[in-house]
Amino acid sequence: MHFQRLxxxxxxxxxxxxxxxxxxxxxxxxxxxxxxxSNLLEALRWVMGANSAKAMRAGGMDDVIFAGSGxxxxxxxxxxxxxxxxxxxxxxxxxxxxxxxxxxxxxxxGDGSTYRINGREVRARDVQLLFADASTxxxxxxxxxxxxxxELIAAKxxxxxxxLEEAAGVSGLHTRRHEAELRLRAAETNLTRLEDVAKELExxxxxxxxxxxxxxxYKKMSAEIRxxxxxxxxxxxxxxxxxxxxxxxxAAEAIRAVEETAxxxxxxxxxxxxxxxxxxPLREAETIAAAVLHRLAIDKDxxxxxxxxxxxxxxxxxxxxxxxxxxxxxxxxxxEDAQLALSRMxxxxxxxxxxxxxxxxxxxxxxAAARAAExxxxxxxxxxEALAAQA
Ligand code: ATP
Numbered sequence: 041m042h043f044q045r046l047x048x049x050x051x052x053x054x055x056x057x058x059x060x061x062x063x064x065x066x067x068x069x070x071x072x073x074x075x076x077x078s079n080l081l082e083a084l085r086w087v088m089g090a091n092s093a094k095a096m097r098a099g100g101m102d103d104v105i106f107a108g109s110g111x112x113x114x115x116x117x118x119x120x121x122x123x124x125x126x127x128x129x130x131x132x133x134x135x136x137x138x139x140x141x142x143x144x145x146x147x148x149x150g151d152g153s154t155y156r157i158n159g160r161e162v163r164a165r166d167v168q169l170l171f172a173d174a175s176t177x178x179x180x181x182x183x184x185x186x187x188x189x190x191e192l193i194a195a196k197x198x199x200x201x202x203x204l205e206e207a208a209g210v211s212g213l214h215t216r217r218h219e220a221e222l223r224l225r226a227a228e229t230n231l232t233r234l235e236d237v238a239k240e241l242e243x244x245x246x247x248x249x250x251x252x253x254x255x256x257x258y259k260k261m262s263a264e265i266r267x268x269x270x271x272x273x274x275x276x277x278x279x280x281x282x283x284x285x286x287x288x289x290x291a292a293e294a295i296r297a298v299e300e301t302a303x304x305x306x307x308x309x310x311x312x313x314x315x316x317x318x319x320x321p322l323r324e325a326e327t328i329a330a331a332v333l334h335r336l337a338i339d340k341d342x343x344x345x346x347x348x349x350x351x352x353x354x355x356x357x358x359x360x361x362x363x364x365x366x367x368x369x370x371x372x373x374x375x376e377d378a379q380l381a382l383s384r385m386x387x388x389x390x391x392x393x394x395x396x397x398x399x400x401x402x403x404x405x406x407x408a409a410a411r412a413a414e415x416x417x418x419x420x421x422x423x424x425e426a427l428a429a430q431a
Contacts (some may be wrong), residue, residue, distance in 0.1 A: 041124060041125075041130075041171070041174035041176055042064070042124065042125040043062045043084075043122060043123070043124055043125075044061070044062060044123040044124065044125055044140070045059060045060065045061055045062065045121075045122070045123040046059070046060040046062065046080065046083060046084060046087075046120065046121070046122055046123075047059045047060070047120070047121040047122075047123075048060070048080075048083050048118075048119075048120050049118065049119045049120075050105055050106045050115040050117055050118035050119060051079070051083050051086070051104055051105075051106070051118040051119070051120050052076065052079040052082070052083070052104055052106065052118075053076040053079055053106070054076065054079065054083070054106070055106040055109075055112055055115065060080060078097075078185070078186070081183065081185065082095075082096050082097070082104075083120045084120075084122065084183065085178040085179075085183060086104060086120055086145060086178070087120040087121070087122045087143055087144070087145045087167075088122070088143075088167065088168070088171045088176070088177050088178040089145075089155070089164050089165075089167045089168040089171070089177065089178055090178035090179070091164065091178075095178070095179075101147060101152070101153070102147065102149050102150065104118055104147065105117060105118040105147060105149055106118065116148060116149045117146060117147060117148045117149065118146070118147050119144065119145070119146040119147075120144070120145055121142060121143070121144045122142075122143045122144075123140060123141070123142050123143075124140070124141040124142075124143065125139075125140065126138060126139055126140055126141045127139045130174070131170065132169065132170060132173060134166075135157050135158060135170065137158075138158055141157060141158060141170075142156075142157070142158055142159075143155070143156075143157050143167060143170070144156040144157075145167070155167050157170070165219075168215070169215060169216070169219075172215040172216075371427045371428075374427055375424050375427050375428060378420050378423060378424045378427070379424065381420060382417060382420055382421070382424075385413055385416065385417050385420070386417070388413055389410060389413050389414065389417070392406050392409060392410045392413065393410065396410070
């Protein structure tokens, strides 16, 4: 893999766009301490897909963006482009159309990195694989940083094996194998899930079959119901049509009857008008008769009231007569009683006179008695007379 160019913009100390050309043969970078030599190598690792901030000597990946200096403001993004010669067409099939590959990594503050190969956006994994296939990459032992040689001598056998595999050009295969294993595991998981889904679909299918049978029965029954409803509706329609015809006949008859009645009514109205004319004098006579009748009724009422007063008077007089008759009977009885008393007194008087004649010594006493008896008799006579006069 032949790198042609490394272009940096906003990456670490390279705030302005800087192009680093890598010509065939050996290319060296010379400069004083802190001028940014290591930053260039880090830019190379970074564009190859390095994902460890520590390997970039940074706290977080955003720290690779130019952080500002005394006279320059900080930037919000950094971009590194690596141009690779692909004239021998050894790139993966997906990117093998062009003689030059341009790999771009860009980071925006807070938004993470994006990768493009020849303008097409790709995954970080695709970029890492591209370099792994060429036995290089961000972690490749081909890129040796300061102090790394002594680190490699003291490294574990596993890490040394990586260097050997890298040298043998099979590290890409390892990466692919790992990827294939991951895919295989994912496929197995998918298969298990598919079996579950198939089971679920099986039970759903059974349920749907049941529902389909029910729907079929429902359709048949609906059709029967519709047919029956149709028959019922036809029968009702027939009945309604008969009724309508009957009603039309009746209506025609009724119209005729109405017309007849209207004619009769017109005749009756004419006759009524004529009768009205004839009735006018009768009405006047009726009014007069009514007035007379009213007056007669008043007279009748008055006479009835007088009759009632006379009847009451007769009744009262009849009562008086009965009472007088009773008084007369009683007083007649009293006269009779008084006459009896008188005749008894006359007897008594005679007896007294006889007694006086027979006993002159008792004469004064008997004369007093005789006088009393006489006075009583006179009084009784007067009473009898009074009673007789009353009777
Ligand atoms: P040495 O020879 O000592 O190893 P060097 O030439 O490799 O030095 P680097 O270590 O690559 O130099 O660069 C260090 C410089 O980069 C320092 O001046 C540091 O301020 C600057 N620098 C690092 N990160 C940033 C950043 N995010 N923004 C601005 N400048 C940065």
